[in-house]
Amino acid sequence: MVRLVLLIFLVLCISLLQQTSCRPSHTRKAVPGRQTVCLQGIKAHRKCYLMIEEPRHYHKANEDCIAQGGTLATPRNANENNELTDYAKRSAVGSRDFWIGVADIVKEGQYVDVNSMPISYCNWDRSKKQPTGTKRESCVVLSVAAHGKWYDEVCRSQKKYICEYLIP
Numbered sequence: 345m346v347r348l349v350l351l352i353f354l355v356l357c358i359s360l361l362q363q364t365s366c367r368p369s370h371t372r373k374a375v376p377g378r379q380t381v382c383l384q385g386i387k388a389h390r391k392c393y394l395m396i397e398e399p400r401h402y403h404k405a406n407e408d409c410i411a412q413g414g415t416l417a418t419p420r421n422a423n424e425n426n427e428l429t430d431y432a433k434r435s436a437v438g439s440r441d442f443w444i445g446v447a448d449i450v451k452e453g454q455y456v457d458v459n460s461m462p463i464s465y466c467n468w469d470r471s472k473k474q475p476t477g478t479k480r481e482s483c484v485v486l487s488v489a490a491h492g493k494w495y496d497e498v499c500r501s502q503k504k505y506i507c508e509y510l511i512p
């Protein structure tokens with residue numbers, strides 16, 4: 345009896361595994377949208393960026409990017425940070441800042457990307473003592489007004505944001 349239950353359990357596990365291994369073909373369904381995104385936004389190296397001008401709080405912004413097959417834009421080096429800043433200046437004239445995919449929601453002071461991986465590049469505005477690092481401010485904006493420097497802000501504040509999409 346125990347063996348039979350184990351066998352059924354095993355079969356179930358294997359069929360579940362097979363289902364998850366099919367996942368890439370499902371996620372590929374989002375790809376047609378990517379073409380539009382890249383045409384509307386800008387393409388830089390292996391990423392496309394798209395500015396969303398409708399202000400949202402951080403979590404809603406992140407969910408929206410994911411729903412479109414991307415994530416909140418996460419600059420990985422000074423080059424990408426400059427490209428994002430220039431693009432924001434051009435596409436949303438007069439806007440002060442926008443959300444990027446960096447936050448320390450889970451552990452105070454430990455800034456991670458949208459996949460919860462520690463970030464190796466940051467660009468804090470040290471002249472303004474950023475990040476102020478209180479528990480009140482756990483989400484990060486790139487400030488266009490401060491020429492691409494980063495600030496931590498209250499996650500619930502409504503801000504524009506840029507989504508990024510990886511080009512395979």
Ligand SMILES: [Ca+2]
Nearest residue numbers: 476481496497
């Ligand atoms: Ca701050």
